[in-house]
Amino acid sequence: MSTIDEPHWFKSSYSGSEGDNCVEVAVRPEAVRIRDSKDKRFRPLVVTPTAWAAFTALAAGSSLDG
Incomplete structure (x- = not known):
């Protein structure tokens, strides 16, 4: 059962469609949480x-292809 205090996780639009490089983010007013969607054992x-x-402003301004 979920509560209102639990973060709502969403997968990055840049995550790989093959199940690799999957990053999930949960945005709250007090903090932003980032995790590996494949291995949730780690905080x-x-x-x-x-x-x-x-970070996102810098990432948006850089080339992700190299």
């Missing part, structure tokens, strides 16, 4: 919303 990485915004 997610937790960053501030400000840090996440800076």
Whole structure:
């Protein structure tokens, strides 16, 4: 049974369709959690919303193809 306090995870649109490189993110006002969707044994990485915004802005401005 889920509660309102549980994070809502969604898979990155850049995750591989073959089941590889799958990253899930849960955004909350107080923190952003990032985890590997294939191995949920490990605690997610937790960053501030400000840090996440800076990371995604930088990633959007860079070439992911090399």
